[in-house]
Amino acid sequence: MRSHYCGDLRASHDGETVELCGWVHRRRDHGGVIFLDVRDRTGLVQVVFDPDTVDAFALADKVRGEYVLKITGRVRLRDEAVRNARMATGDIEVLGKALTILNEAQTPPFELDEYSAAGEEVRLKYRYLDLRRPEALQRFQFRSRLTHAVRAFLEQEGFMDVETPVLTRATPEGARDYLVPSRTHAGSFFALPQSPQLFKQLLMVAGFDRYYQIAKCFRDEDLRADRQPEFTQIDLEASFVEEEDIMGVAERMARTLFRELLDVELPEFPRMTFAEAMNRYGSDKPDLRVPMELVDIADLMDGVEFKVFAGPAKDPKGRVVALKVPGGADLSRKEIDEYTKFVGIYGAKGLAYVKVNDLAAGAEGLQSPILKFLTEDAIKGILERTGAATGDLIFFGADKAKVVNEAIGALRVKVGHERGLAEGDWKPLWVVDFPMFEEEDGRYYALHHPFTMPKCDPEELKSNPEGALSRAYDMVLNGTELGGGSIRIHRPDMQQTVFEALGIDEQEAREKFGFLLDALKYGAPPHGGLAFGLDRMVMLMTGSDSIREVIAFPKTQTAACLMTNAPSPVDNQQLREVGISVRKENN
Structure with a gap:
């Protein structure tokens, strides 16, 4: 049905007669001349219809967005003043000579461009339209x-x-398997x-x-x-x-x-060993673009009266860490509260911090609601071990090691990227x-x-x-x-x-x-x-x-397909054939 793809046309095709098929990406009517941006999987090309081609012009006048068209026309160079450097086909246009409407289309439920404000649920419900967007x-x-x-x-x-089988037997733990009932072996199941x-x-x-x-x-x-x-x-x-x-x-x-x-x-x-990764970054998949690291301070805290720190410091399964945020002293109370909510997702009960407003001023240059609970030696040890400087902020994590690693490890990545501290584009290990x-x-x-x-x-x-x-x-x-x-x-x-x-x-x-x-x-x-x-x-x-x-x-x-409404109930006949009955739970 076509001789060329829309996005493949270039200045070298000047003068050629081409047949194109695609969707109407945009329609414009400029003073009696109709412009159609026609799209296929290779890109866009501008097609022009003027009143001289009476039948094609009349049809072009009826065309709307996402109509499916077949177009016959001649490639010509655009005038220098109207060439579009943002389009691969921007040096040329196609002068339409014949047009066939292969299918009409309703107005889509959202704009098919990169600036679409549609939510993900709407886009997934109409995924076949979402996939028409060029960036998709x-x-x-x-x-x-x-x-x-x-x-x-x-x-x-x-x-x-x-290729290996897709129908197999359940795995050792089994809880994460999708089960497939067997019709020929009643009461038995395959697993995906x-x-x-x-x-x-x-x-x-x-x-x-x-x-x-x-x-x-x-x-x-x-x-x-x-x-x-x-x-x-x-x-x-x-x-x-x-x-x-x-x-x-x-x-x-x-x-x-x-x-x-x-x-x-x-x-x-x-x-990097697993032990080193967990110790330095709280994660076995550390983002090395963020230079901040977790610093163990349990030995500095096991003697303080502050039970939030002293308890995990004395617990063999506990961990107490400090995380220095360079330049973080300018964080507002609201921003710190947001980070406190964030670590709560991982089970952390709170997020203590110290702002280093003036390192040279000693304790007087620090700002934190927990300072009164810490000894002078503990404060000195924290500052030395973290290498804190004036203008920095130190976050603390104290709990079971698993909670601290997950919460402060995730906080490290979030703060690092939000504060612009990440370095480099790609950091493998x-x-x-x-x-x-x-x-x-x-x-x-x-x-x-x-x-x-x-x-x-x-x-x-x-x-x-x-x-x-x-x-x-x-x-x-x-x-x-x-x-x-x-x-x-x-x-x-x-x-x-x-x-x-x-x-x-x-x-x-x-x-x-x-x-x-x-x-x-x-x-x-x-x-x-x-x-x-x-x-x-x-x-x-x-x-x-x-x-x-x-x-x-x-x-x-939620593991659902909004487009097909899967998973869905099946009728009793199908269930009987595989020997299954569904028990409805009473709410």
Whole structure:
């Protein structure tokens, strides 16, 4: 139906007769001449209809925004005075000779431009219209280019694209699985995969050596800006490798993507242990663009009478930290109150602070409601340890270590960016040496997953599970975890030891993972891998605020699709076929 795309026309097409198809982006009537900006996925071109072409002009007069048209016309150069340098096609226009209205359109519920004031719910309800906006389309063109570059890179590195099942069995914990009832096996369920983890390990046992997949994954969990119930990851696994091999491939891929798609050379990837990251930044995915760090001051506070500080200082599971904000003494009381509300989201009970108005004046130069509770030695120690100067402000966190890390760690990033303290555009790093387990409610849970190889032998793991480190690694960029992976367990005795540490006895292990344990007996090679969050990567590289902006048809934060009204009830006939009855809860 068309000879050219709208956005591809240039001055070199001057004099050519072209056929175009697209949507009316804007219509203008100037003194009897009608101008239509016609849009397709490549961009816009201006089409002019004058009264000399009677039939086409009459139709153009009826056209309105978002009508679908086919146009035949002749490309001509615009006069120098009216050329538009902001448009790729701004040097030319098309003189319309024939016009066909392929479809009419109602007035959209919001303006289809970057300045649309429509809320996200309205845009998601009419997502097919929202995606017509040029900046939305550009994100998906970028995503397409990125996935193509990923495939090209991994194929060149010797990886083979293999699809793994989408219908599988429930994971060990199970609570985050989406379940699919089986009609042919009444009372039994499939689960949608949270990752292809076990299948890619089995491919290594099968001798495939290097596997990759751009895999759809599913997780039924509370949502945030960078989470969705269904998401896509770049999944890879390789045999006969150490950490450096996998990290090297992943780092080279990240560098290649940034170089080819953004013309950016990523800086060095420093290595940082989990313990160091938590100690300095309160996070295992620190944003290194913000130079501020958490400073431990528990030893300065265990003797003060202020229980808010002294209690956590004496608690083995507590933490007391200071966070210096350069130039922060000009923060108003209202701004400090807003930051206090912010840390409350993470469970902090308050946010103490000290303003350093004049360092040379000693205690007289400080301003804070908590100064009366602190000893002279404590104040002196805080100022020295934080390196505070006149004009700075010091925030404090005191609570269980988990609360302090999450609250003050998040505050550090928020204040750093809002105060313009962030430095550089891209700051990547590797976080390594994660603990194997985290303890909660008197039992251990795998920090990554139970198939991660520890850095010790089975006997050491049995004797000191809480001190065991894993052979895991996360790639972090600007405070976002881009990808994570590990060297996997390839020996049955080690896998059984990890299961025992997690409270999974031999019978349960056999029931849930018998197929894996059997496979490990048949010559499983040492292997490891990594998975990148594709949606997160596109979000970061396009400067989007949420992964919902880079997923074609995303769910809301309540895991609902406003466009299709999913999830939705199903009729009783369908339920009977899979042997399910729905029990309605009494409110």
